[in-house]
Each structure stands twice: as C-alpha cells, then as structure tokens.
Amino acid sequence: MSDLTFTSFKKRLKTNGHFATAPRMKLFVVLLNHPNLTIKELIERTSKHDQATAYRNITLFEKLGIITVTKYGWVTRIELTDDFHPHHHHISCTICGTITSLPHSDELENSIDLITKQSDYISQTHKLEVRGICPTCQKANKIDC
Amino acid sequence: MSDLTFTSFKKRLKTNGHFATAPRMKLFVVLLNHPNLTIKELIERTSKHDQATAYRNITLFEKLGIITVTKYGWVTRIELTDDFHPHHHHISCTICGTITSLPHSDELENSIDLITKQSDYISQTHKLEVRGICPTCQKANKIDC
DNA sequence: TACAAATTGCGAAAAAATTGCAATTTGTAT
DNA sequence: ATACAAATTGCAATTTTTTCGCAATTTGTA
Structure with a gap:
C-alpha cells in the first residue's frame, strides 16, 4: 500500500x-x-x-x-x-491445508536468535512451521485414509 | 538401526x-x-x-x-x-543449499509450545527453518546473479 | 494353504517447471 | 526527446516431476 x-x-x-x-x-x-x-x-x-x-x-x-x-x-x-x-509464523492443518497466523512472541524470536548465533552461518531469515489439526477438522472428526 | x-x-x-x-x-x-x-x-x-x-x-x-x-x-x-x-532444526545456505543441524534448545522448544497452545489447533509437529549463508560461501564471497 | 484386499511395476498421461529465441521494453547516455 | 545496448517478455516447445490405470504379484488372515 x-x-x-x-x-x-x-x-x-x-x-x-x-x-x-x-x-x-x-x-x-x-x-x-x-x-x-x-x-x-x-x-x-x-x-x-x-x-x-x-x-x-x-x-x-x-x-x-x-x-x-x-x-x-x-x-x-x-x-x-x-x-x-510483518514477521510472523504459521500453523497449518494437515488434513485440509488451511493456514493460520500465529501471534507474535518476543520470547520465541529471542530463542531463535540465540540458537542461530551458535552456528557459523550468517542468518538471513527464519520461519517456524507448526502442523496440526484445525478446529473445523477437529469437529468434523475426519480420519485420513 | x-x-x-x-x-x-x-x-x-x-x-x-x-x-x-x-x-x-x-x-x-x-x-x-x-x-x-x-x-x-x-x-x-x-x-x-x-x-x-x-x-x-x-x-x-x-x-x-x-x-x-x-x-x-x-x-x-x-x-x-x-x-x-531425534527432534532438531536446520539452518540452510541460500547460496549453495547446504543443510546443517542446529543444537537443541529447551528454551526454544518451550517458546514454540507456548505460542502453539494459544491457537485452537491440535499441534502435531513443528519445524524451524533458518536460512543464511554458510561459512564456505562467506569465504568464497560469492555473489548471486 | 487358500482367499480377499492391498500393493507393486509398468507404461502412459497430466501437471509443473525450464529453455530458446525473436520481438519488445527498459535504463542510460547523449 | 532520441538512440542504443542490455535486459526482459511472450510464445511454443521441452524437460522434469508427479499422478493414474490396470494386470500381475504380494501380504495378512483364517
């Protein structure tokens, strides 16, 4: 914009x-x-x-x-x-594929910085991906074949 | 094994x-x-x-x-x-693609658990991907075209 | 050992990603 | 503004990746 x-x-x-x-x-x-x-x-x-x-x-x-x-x-x-x-991470549904943003957490970001500094890489970006079952699919009680 | x-x-x-x-x-x-x-x-x-x-x-x-x-x-x-x-995360090189494991961090894992619980998903797995420049490429001073 | 269901292995097909090249567009220097 | 060299586009054709159909084979159970 x-x-x-x-x-x-x-x-x-x-x-x-x-x-x-x-x-x-x-x-x-x-x-x-x-x-x-x-x-x-x-x-x-x-x-x-x-x-x-x-x-x-x-x-x-x-x-x-x-x-x-x-x-x-x-x-x-x-x-x-x-x-x-804006920097953020996602959680996505293993059943239906829906993607949702996670709330920001300084604590998380600090932990990531810390662990990254222990490597000998120059860090550029990072991304956390959580996979799970979304509320809709929980209710639908879907079973994968 | x-x-x-x-x-x-x-x-x-x-x-x-x-x-x-x-x-x-x-x-x-x-x-x-x-x-x-x-x-x-x-x-x-x-x-x-x-x-x-x-x-x-x-x-x-x-x-x-x-x-x-x-x-x-x-x-x-x-x-x-x-x-x-064993659960672990990776850092990978944006230039040459090399992948290296990051050391374990309880602090990091706890932060991830915490943020995940704030969503209404049932978490199954998660993965942190850090991207950066590996030591070899740093020395080679490579430039991408 | 026999049977039903699941899986493989093959070729063929569909989908995704890459390439070559002539025509067009872009940035820079007049 | 104009012209030029270099970068990029748009198209068709290729290559690569992934999926599908189906007969032959393998697996788990009884």
Whole structure:
C-alpha cells in the first residue's frame, strides 16, 4: 500500500541490476494483497498465459530476498519475506491445508536468535512451521485414509 | 538401526491398515541412514525404475506422520519425523543449499509450545527453518546473479 | 494353504517447471 | 526527446516431476 514499500522494492531490483518491469510490479502487487498464495494461484492471478515469466520472476524474487518458496505438505506456497510483510509464523492443518497466523512472541524470536548465533552461518531469515489439526477438522472428526 | 525402530514403524503401518511391504521397508531403511535427502536422491536410492511406488509411499508415509516433505528454496526434501529421528532444526545456505543441524534448545522448544497452545489447533509437529549463508560461501564471497 | 484386499511395476498421461529465441521494453547516455 | 545496448517478455516447445490405470504379484488372515 504505502509508497515506501514500492520504492524499497524497486530499489532492491535496481541495486541488483534488474529492471522494474510491468510483470514484476504486478507480481509484487498481488503478493502485497495476498501475502500467502499457492504458486498456482499466484501464476493465475499474474500471468495466466505465460508461466515462463512468472517462474523466472519468482526465482529472481527469491534470490533477492523478496519472497520465500515453501512446501506445506504437497503444496508449494509463495510468501513475502519480513522485509515486505510483518514477521510472523504459521500453523497449518494437515488434513485440509488451511493456514493460520500465529501471534507474535518476543520470547520465541529471542530463542531463535540465540540458537542461530551458535552456528557459523550468517542468518538471513527464519520461519517456524507448526502442523496440526484445525478446529473445523477437529469437529468434523475426519480420519485420513 | 535398533530393532525397536523397525517394530514401531511396522506397527504404525499395520494399525492404520497398511502392509509392511518390501518397497516400504527399503524406503524406511534408506531414510534411517540418510534422514534428510532430496526427493530425487531418495527415489534414486529406492526405486530408480518405478517412481510411482516411491511417490505413493512417500505420500502415505507423510499421512502416517513418518516423514515430512519440505521445500528448501527450490528443492524438495524428505525427512523422518521426530518419532523416528531425534527432534532438531536446520539452518540452510541460500547460496549453495547446504543443510546443517542446529543444537537443541529447551528454551526454544518451550517458546514454540507456548505460542502453539494459544491457537485452537491440535499441534502435531513443528519445524524451524533458518536460512543464511554458510561459512564456505562467506569465504568464497560469492555473489548471486 | 487358500482367499480377499492391498500393493507393486509398468507404461502412459497430466501437471509443473525450464529453455530458446525473436520481438519488445527498459535504463542510460547523449 | 532520441538512440542504443542490455535486459526482459511472450510464445511454443521441452524437460522434469508427479499422478493414474490396470494386470500381475504380494501380504495378512483364517
């Protein structure tokens, strides 16, 4: 939404030697409005008839730290990184695939920082994924075959 | 390795109405010896000439909570769950893809439990993924294009 | 040992991701 | 504003990954 967000996005492209093209802007706008889409949904919403460009730009965005590519179960999802969307974690349902945000916890974030510092990596991002059964599926008492 | 591990594995299959077949045993043994393989490597090591069975059993194992399927960047990986491999988290390199285990932290685990309880899901598993730059790539001073 | 149900193994098909290349767009320097 | 080189798009074609159908085989139970 904010103008600053776009400026920051364009800047990241340019400082890395890439152009701020129309397809890239569109991809970014869709992600801002839907920060967690399956890759299929994302491609449908951006370039229905040219997956090639979508895939190329998704790959590029990932390299530039604009998005992350994740698999929840068998489904691939694209999310904006913390630089473009407030940092948070998810819990997802192993039965129906629903994804819900978890509340922020300083304690959790501190623990993660601490453990990360003990490695010899330079940390860039992190993500906690909790898997479980959502309230709806609990009630439905579904059994997987 | 331990006999108990196999018993527990077979039990999980049987109690859910599935057979302990040769391809499934092989899949499990390979996973015990290599608890974190790309799906490609896993299929190569188990049923080079019949991906179909591999995929079917990978899907089944996931449903039964024997493995998890994850995407690190653009690469799909298969891991044993905590039930069959000591619980731990990973940090992976955004440049070369190397994966390293993080040390255990009670503090971290407690924070995760706490935040999870605040949701209305029944938690089954969780996984923390840290992404960063590994020592080798730091030295190589590699730049992504 | 025999039987019903589950699973495999194979080829074929569908879906997802990548590639080559001519046409177009972009950023920069006039 | 205009022109140019480099980057990117859009399309079709390919490759890679995943799923499906079905006859033959294997498994658990009685």
